[in-house]
Amino acid sequence: MVELFPSKEPTSTKQKILETAIDLFSVNGYSAVSVREITKHVGIKESAMYNHFKTKDEILDTIFDLFRNIQKRALPPIDKLEAILAVQSPQDFLAQGFENFRRTVEDPVLVKLWRILNIEQYRDARARQIIRQEVYVGTIAFLEEAFRLMVDKGRIKPLEPRMLAFEYQYPIFSIMTEYLLLKIDDQDTTDLDELVKAHIQTFTQQVTT
Amino acid sequence: MVELFPSKEPTSTKQKILETAIDLFSVNGYSAVSVREITKHVGIKESAMYNHFKTKDEILDTIFDLFRNIQKRALPPIDKLEAILAVQSPQDFLAQGFENFRRTVEDPVLVKLWRILNIEQYRDARARQIIRQEVYVGTIAFLEEAFRLMVDKGRIKPLEPRMLAFEYQYPIFSIMTEYLLLKIDDQDTTDLDELVKAHIQTFTQQVTT
DNA sequence: GTCTATACGAGGATAGAC
């Protein structure tokens, strides 16, 4: 679970503002949510908000920072990969993709953060940069190196590491988006869980046999 | 190319409003664009806009209709599949995914419509419904039936049609999103073209050999 | 169809008292 302000005062006004903003931005988007609306939910006047954040945009900026920091820790550093793969079979390594997926979608705050980033990425260059670097580029670089190592040690079929990374990860990105949408209307998402599982199984079989 | 009002008066004010709205919504999102801003670009007063659309929301609604109609024609009807596959090899059929992708991203209006739908889908139930039905459900149903037919006739390996549809299409959805993002900053997208091509090639090889 | 004029609530943000 994501702690917004780990080990600080538990429910400061600043945190309440941030939590409320996350709630509202993740449903209506930054532009359609007003400072009035946020502070009304928190139970303070608009002016009081400006003691905690200089502008409305600074709230969004804080949210982006939060997501960036979480995302940075989502995967182990690339230089630890060799050690990880020394004690983990390719099957187990690949199966972790499902755990990562579950860990994200099970965390309500993280789901909201993902939604905000997805909504704002078209309008906001910061969001776009985070999505591109921390998500797309970061994940593919990590996986590419993992597959390269596995191929080099002859633990999987000798296919192109970059293509393997893509074929493994990109379907999961799409499912993630679908998940974020379904959850808005409180629709059932067990099919998506199964889909991720089946995809990883299919993929694992293709590269190991 | 998408014609907004096929064979009507070529550049009516209504069309100019619609085109401008598409331009602006696709960059800043519906909520962050004002009627003032739209009409300023068109060269009329705010009040004049209301002779063409009852409300600002009606502009968005028109945009959704437009996208829905385009999307409906993006794929042949499912009951034509048998005839199509009778004259087309699995290889050629699958290669069409690349043509479809190219046709979409080459059309500037279509790219903007996609962006608008992607931005608004979280906030707007209509957008969400279109994305789910016309895009996700529609495409997968089409492909699933195609693969079912190909499997039944022994033209590809006997794998699960639904999984094949997913493994074929979902990576392309992700690339599409990435494309929409890259193009905002006018970045190069030839890598993505190659990625789609390579994916379809990889996939085709897996199911036919 | 477009314009001017106008309504009027909502928008972000600040000053200054407590």
Added chain:
DNA sequence: GTCTATCCTCGTATAGAC
């Protein structure tokens, strides 16, 4: 830190003249 009061701009929308 929070409040009241206030600023001024922007937001959608309408009425009525041309």
